[in-house]
Amino acid sequence: MAQRTLSRYLTEEHRNKGLIPANLKSLIEVVARACQAISIAIGKGGLGGVLGEAGSDNVQGEAQKKLDVLSNEILLEANEWGGHLAAMASEEMDLPHLVPHRFPKGEYLLTFDPLDGSSNIDVNVSIGTIFSVLKCPEGADLSSPEAAQAAFLQPGTAQVAAGYAVYGPTTLLVLSVGDGVVVFTLDREQGQFVLTQEKVRIPEDTKEFAINMSNRRFWEAPVQRYVEEMTAGREGPLGKDYNMRWVASMVADVHRIMTRGGIFMYPLDEKVRSKGGKLRLMYEANPMAFLVEQAGGAATTGRQRILEIAPDGLHQRVPVILGSKNEVDRVTAYHAA
Ligand code: P6P
Secondary structure, three states, X not given: OOXXXXXXXHHHHHHHHOOOOHHHHHHHHHHHHHHHHHHHXXXXXXXXXXXXXXXXXXXXXXXXXXXXXXXXXXXHHHHHOOOOEEEEEEOOOOOOEEOOOOOOOOOEEEXXXXXXXXXXXXXXXXXXXXXXXXXXXXXXXXXXXXXXXXHHOOOHHHOOEEEEEEXXXXXXXXXEOOOOOEEEEEEOOOOEEEEEEOOOOOOOOOOEEEOOHHHHHHEOHHHHHHHHHHHOHHHOOOOOOOEEOOOOXXXXXXXXXXXXXXXXXXXXXXXXXXXXXXXXXXXXXXXHHHHHXXXXXXXXXXXXXXXXXXXXXXXXXXXXXXXXXXXXHHHHHHHHO
C-alpha cells in the first residue's frame, strides 16, 4: 500500500473531514519541511560546523548555540514567503517577526521554540522543535513588532494546530489539528514525512515520572509530597514502584510520555518562582498541553489547566505538569489540599 505521507494525510483530513483549511495544510507542510532542513543540519554535527556556542544570548538571557540561531533562521525563511502567516514569534526573538511587505500576509500566527533542549546538542542527545498555530485576530494591530505582540496573547484553547519534531535516532513529526494526535517518521531516502502512528493515546496511569530531582529542595510542598510518595514505592501510599527519567529535552521527555505514558513536571520552585516558572507558555507549555490533551492526557500548572491560562506576555513562563491523566489529577489535587 502506498505510504501515507504528511501531504496525503493532510489532504485526506481536509477533503474527508474539512478539518484543515487548505492554507493551514500548506502552513503545516512548510513547517514540516523546515523541520526536515533542521534535522539535516543537526545530523551533520561537527562535520557541518554547527556545534558549539553562537557567541550571543537570546531574549531569555540564555547563551545561544549555533544550531539555535540556524534553526530559528530556517523557520523564519521557510515561513515568511508562504502567504499563510501574519507574524511569527520565537523563543529566540524578543519581538514577533512580521511578514515582510513584499510577501502576502495570511490569517495565521506561528509560535515556535526552534530548537528545544539545545544544551543537549553538543552531547548528541535528542532535541526538538515545538510549534503552535493560532488564528490572527480580525483587525489585529500588526503595524509594528511591538504592537503585534498583543495578537499572540490568546489562551492555548485557541490553538488550531500544534506539533513537535523530535530529532533522535529517527526524526519524527508529532501533530494535532484538533482531531487526535498522529506521528510521522522522516523517510530520509524519500525526503518525506510518512505516517507511522495514528490515534496516539497516553495511558491514564503510569509508573514513570520525569522531573529534575536536583531541584528537590526548591519545590513546593505538594510536589515534595507527590515525589516522596512515588519514591516510597510499593510500600508507600501509592502502592507501586515508580521509575524515573529526565532527558532535559522537553520534546524527548514528552515524546516518551506520548509513546508509553508518564508524568512530566517542571513545577514552580524557589529558583524560578520570580519568573513564574521555567518553561515558556506560548511555544512550549501550550503546544505540548494541546497535544497531551488530544492524546487523552492532562496538563496543568498544578493549580489550573494550562490551555486556559490568559497569557500576559509573549515569553511568559509557567509551571508545567503533564501526562497520564490520573497522575496529573493526583498531584493537582495535592495543590488544592
Ligand atoms: P533543566 C531545555 O532547556 C528546557 O527548556 C526543556 O526542554 C527541558 O525540559 C528543561 O529546560 C530542562 O531544564 O533545569 O533540567 O536543565
